Amino acid sequence: MNPKLKNWFRSAVLKMKGYTPGEQPKNLSTIKLNTNENPYPPSTAVLKAVRQAADFRLRLYPEPTADTLRKTLSKVYRWPAEGILVGNGSDEILSLLFNAALGKGDLVQYPDITYSLYPVLAQIREARVKEVKLDSDWNLDFKKLSPNARLILLAYPNPPIGNCFGMAEMKAFCRRAKGLVLIDEAYVDFADKDCLSLARSCPNVLILRTMSKSFSLAGARLGYAFGNPAVIEQLMKVKDSYNVNRITQAAALGAMSPAGLKSMKENVKKIRMERNTLAEDLRNLGFTVPDSQANFLLAAWKGKPGAESLYKNLKKRRVLVRYFSHLRLKDSIRITVGRPEENARLLTELKKLL
Numbered sequence: 506m507n508p509k510l511k512n513w514f515r516s517a518v519l520k521m522k523g524y525t526p527g528e529q530p531k532n533l534s535t536i537k538l539n540t541n542e543n544p545y546p547p548s549t550a551v552l553k554a555v556r557q558a559a560d561f562r563l564r565l566y567p568e569p570t571a572d573t574l575r576k577t578l579s580k581v582y583r584w585p586a587e588g589i590l591v592g593n594g595s596d597e598i599l600s601l602l603f604n605a606a607l608g609k610g611d612l613v614q615y616p617d618i619t620y621s622l623y624p625v626l627a628q629i630r631e632a633r634v635k636e637v638k639l640d641s642d643w644n645l646d647f648k649k650l651s652p653n654a655r656l657i658l659l660a661y662p663n664p665p666i667g668n669c670f671g672m673a674e675m676k677a678f679c680r681r682a683k684g685l686v687l688i689d690e691a692y693v694d695f696a697d698k699d700c701l702s703l704a705r706s707c708p709n710v711l712i713l714r715t716m717s718k719s720f721s722l723a724g725a726r727l728g729y730a731f732g733n734p735a736v737i738e739q740l741m742k743v744k745d746s747y748n749v750n751r752i753t754q755a756a757a758l759g760a761m762s763p764a765g766l767k768s769m770k771e772n773v774k775k776i777r778m779e780r781n782t783l784a785e786d787l788r789n790l791g792f793t794v795p796d797s798q799a800n801f802l803l804a805a806w807k808g809k810p811g812a813e814s815l816y817k818n819l820k821k822r823r824v825l826v827r828y829f830s831h832l833r834l835k836d837s838i839r840i841t842v843g844r845p846e847e848n849a850r851l852l853t854e855l856k857k858l859l
């Protein structure tokens with residue numbers, strides 16, 4: 506390492522590895538089942554809105570707090586506009602929250618198996634992390650969470666498994682918690698229930714959503730959070746002035762239009778059905794697949810070849826899935842639910858490899 510870097514950066518940053526995003530292959534013929542994107546295109550209402558926004562107005566800054574979009578989100582979700590924050594992807598909102606809530610040494614808690622960005626953000630803040638081990642069925646024992654932690658992160662559904670923690674236990678915990686609880690609902694549109702009503706009665710709870718998954722807008726980068734207006738006000742202070750660009754604000758307004766919402770719901774319905782079919786097909790091949798409420802499946806394979814080799818060989822055959830080297834996940838591959846023909850190709854290649 507260049508010795509001068511020590512003069513330029515904090516040691517916490519020099520020591521950390523950084524987040525590893527899933528691969529984004531250039532080759533469009535790759536069957537891409539690795540980063541939980543939606544296999545269907547965005548609504549035509551979104552594409553039209555983007556085309557209309559791409560004109561001379563690009564010389565102007567966007568609305569700083571995306572008020573038109575917040576008002577629309579407020580109507581769709583029946584949540585006060587002052588309690589909504591819009592971000593450049595939900596990752597940005599997570600980053601804002603860590604920056605605003607955590608100082609060096611403050612306690613943050615999340616399950617040992619969850620979205621792998623949380624530990625990276627905690628490292629950047631030099632926060633004190635106490636991971637809570639999920640049980641063998643990937644469930645969370647809420648008694649293991651400290652109500653005194655300054656920040657608690659719970660993904661609902663929780664990746665890379667896709668299960669949802671118990672609503673009643675979660676609600677009871679949120680009422681007890683002294684710190685902030687962020688419920689990350691990136692995949693909630695694919696699930697049976699959501700936690701918005703829980704958040705309505707708990708001012709310390711924030712609900713995080715994204716348009717990357719159900720709305721097919723991962724490339725546009727639009728995340729949004731619902732919370733108590735006093736909490737959102739603090740987060741507003743630490744965001745960039747113009748954190749969401751004009752084109753993305755227009756795309757998101759298109760997504761929230763009646764046509765945009767209808768298209769999202771139709772795609773979600775197809776993906777939920779295909780998810781259940783794919784889970785059964787994988788089980789028939791000998792994989793252990795926990796029920797998922799998201800648009801992906803965690804498929805465990807105890808036999809030979811190992812899961813890592815399956816991942817590598819699928820990649821050679823132009824089918825990308827995700828492999829995590831985490832001790833509890835090393836026997837598994839995570840598969841995003843694709844279109845029926847993509848899932849069929851995955852199954853064909855797997856049959857050849859097993």
Ligand SMILES: Cc1ncc(COP(=O)(O)O)c(C=O)c1O
Binds near residue numbers: 660664
């Ligand atoms: C649980 C969870 N939260 C947040 C995100 C980030 O989403 P976005 O694209 O909105 O930054 C992801 C992305 O995969 C995720 O899995």
